[in-house]
Amino acid sequence: MKPIQAGxxxxxxxxxxxxxxLKRNQEEIRRRAGRGIEIxxxxxxxxxxxxxxxxxxxxxxxxxxxxxxxxxIDIVIELIGGYGIAKALVMEAISAGKHVITANKALLAVHxxxxxxxxxxxxxxxxxxxxVAGGIPIIKALREGLSANRIQWIAGIxxxxxxxxxxxxxxxxxxxxxxxxxxxxxxxxxxxxxxDIEGVDAAHKATIMSAIAFGIPVQFNKAxxxxxxxxxxxxxxxxxxxxxxxxxxxITKRVAKGIELRVHPSLVPAKRLIANVEGAMNxxxxxxxxxxxxxxxxxxAGSEPTASAVIADLVDVTRLHTADPHxxxxxxxxQPDAMSDVAVxxxxxxxxSYYLRLRVADEAGVLAQVTGLLAGRSISIxxxxxxxxxxxxxxxxxxxxxxxxxxxxxxxTMNEVLEQLQALPSVLAPIVRIRKEELN
Numbered sequence: 001m002k003p004i005q006a007g008x009x010x011x012x013x014x015x016x017x018x019x020x021x022l023k024r025n026q027e028e029i030r031r032r033a034g035r036g037i038e039i040x041x042x043x044x045x046x047x048x049x050x051x052x053x054x055x056x057x058x059x060x061x062x063x064x065x066x067x068x069x070x071x072x073i074d075i076v077i078e079l080i081g082g083y084g085i086a087k088a089l090v091m092e093a094i095s096a097g098k099h100v101i102t103a104n105k106a107l108l109a110v111h112x113x114x115x116x117x118x119x120x121x122x123x124x125x126x127x128x129x130x131x132v133a134g135g136i137p138i139i140k141a142l143r144e145g146l147s148a149n150r151i152q153w154i155a156g157i158x159x160x161x162x163x164x165x166x167x168x169x170x171x172x173x174x175x176x177x178x179x180x181x182x183x184x185x186x187x188x189x190x191x192x193x194x195x196d197i198e199g200v201d202a203a204h205k206a207t208i209m210s211a212i213a214f215g216i217p218v219q220f221n222k223a224x225x226x227x228x229x230x231x232x233x234x235x236x237x238x239x240x241x242x243x244x245x246x247x248x249x250x251i252t253k254r255v256a257k258g259i260e261l262r263v264h265p266s267l268v269p270a271k272r273l274i275a276n277v278e279g280a281m282n283x284x285x286x287x288x289x290x291x292x293x294x295x296x297x298x299x300x301a302g303s304e305p306t307a308s309a310v311i312a313d314l315v316d317v318t319r320l321h322t323a324d325p326h327x328x329x330x331x332x333x334x335q336p337d338a339m340s341d342v343a344v345x346x347x348x349x350x351x352x353s354y355y356l357r358l359r360v361a362d363e364a365g366v367l368a369q370v371t372g373l374l375a376g377r378s379i380s381i382x383x384x385x386x387x388x389x390x391x392x393x394x395x396x397x398x399x400x401x402x403x404x405x406x407x408x409x410x411x412x413t414m415n416e417v418l419e420q421l422q423a424l425p426s427v428l429a430p431i432v433r434i435r436k437e438e439l440n
Contacts, residue, residue: 003036007067103130112218123133128311135305149288198227206250215334226264271279348412359429
C-alpha cells in the first residue's frame with residue numbers, strides 16, 4: 001500500500017525529533033500502522049536549517065500554506081505553537097480536508113471547541129496526544145483505555161519546569177529565585193518562564209484533560225490558576241516535617257455541584273507515589289469508579305519523548321484514515337451531541353483542606369484566638385505545629401511560626417476567615433495558605 005504522506009509545520013526541537021524518530025523506526029511503525037508513513041514536506045521560516053535536518057528527498061518551503069495546499073499531503077503536523085498563525089493554519093488544514101496532529105496545548109485549551117467542531121463537520125481527525133505530558137500517553141488512556149469508567153478526578157504534575165524547581169527547593173533548601181536562575185542556566189526554564197512558573201502551561205493541559213474526562217467543552221477561561229512564585233523554602237521544610245511534599249498540581253474533579261478545574265501548589269502526603277516524582281518528570285493520577293486509581297509517569301517534554309506522542313498520533317490517524325468518521329473515537333472522548341454543559345465551579349465553591357502558616361507574636365492566648373476564629377466558621381483542625389522562637393528568630397525572638405492543617409472546608413469560607421485572622425494584632429506578617437490534597 002502507498003505510504004501516507006504528512007507535512008510538517010515547524011521543525012524545531014519537537015519537529016526535528018519527530019522526523020528523526022519516524023526515520024529511525026520506520027519499519028516498526030509501518031508494521032504497526034499497516035502502511036508506511038512519510039514526512040514528504042516541511043515548512044519552516046529557516047529553510048536552510050530545516051534542509052540540514054531533513055536532508056534530500058523532502059521538500060522544504062518557507063510558507064506553511066504550500067503544505068496545506070499540496071493535494072498529496074494527507075496529514076498536517078502543526079508544531080509551531082501559540083494562538084496566532086497556528087490557529088489559522090490548523091483551521092485552513094481542516095477546511096482543506098487534511099487530518100491535523102498538534103502538540104499545541106495553548107491552542108486547544110483556548111480554541112479547542114471551535115477547532116473540534118470544524119473537524120467534525122469536515123470529517124477529519126485532530127489528534128493531540130503530545131499536547132499533554134509529552135511522551136506519557138495520557139490522552140489515549142482517558143479517551144480509550146478508561147472509557148468504561150465514570151472518572152471522578154485527575155491530579156497531575158504536568159509541568160516539568162516547576163517540578164524541577166520544587167524538587168531543588170526541597171532537596172537543597174533554597175528559595176525560589178535562586179533555583180529559577182539555576183533552572184534557566186540548565187535549560188529547564190525558558191528565558192521568560194512566566195507560562196511555566198505562573199501555572200498557565202499546566203492549566204492549558206488540565207483544561208484539555210478535564211474536557212476529555214467529563215465530556216465538557218474546553219474552558220480555559222474558567223480555570224483557577226496559581227503558580228509557584230510565592231512559595232518559600234520555609235513552607236517546603238515545614239510541609240516535609242508534617243509528612244507532605246509541595247507539588248504544583250493540575251486538578252480536575254467531578255463533584256455534586258459541578259466540575260472543579262484548578263492549578264495551584266498543593267501539599268501531597270509523602271507516601272503517595274506522585275509526591276515522589278522529582279526533577280523535570282511528569283505524572284498524572286486518574287481515579288475512575290471501576291478501575292480505581294491509576295498512575296501515568298514519564299518524561300513530559302523533550303525532543304524524542306514528545307515526538308513519541310506525535311508519531312503515536314500519526315499511527316492512529318493512518319489506521320483510521322479511511323474509516324467512517326462516525327466510527328472514530330471522538331476528539332473529546334464523548335460523542336459531539338452528547339457533550340455536557342455541567343458548570344465549572346468558581347474557586348470560592350471548591351472544597352479542600354489547607355496548610356496555614358502564621359507568623360505571630362510569641363505571647364499567651366494567640367493560639368486560642370486563632371483556633372477560636374477557625375472554630376467559629378466550623379473549620380476543624382487536623383494538626384498544629386509551633387516552631388520554637390529560636391528556630392524562627394534566634395534567642396530572644398518575639399515571634400513564632402504557627403502552622404495549622406485543616407480538614408475540608410469551602411474556599412470562600414476560608415477566604416473570609418483569613419481576612420479575620422490577618423486583622424489580628426498578634427499576626428505579624430501575611431498569612432501563607434497552601435491547599436492540601438490527600439488524593440485518597
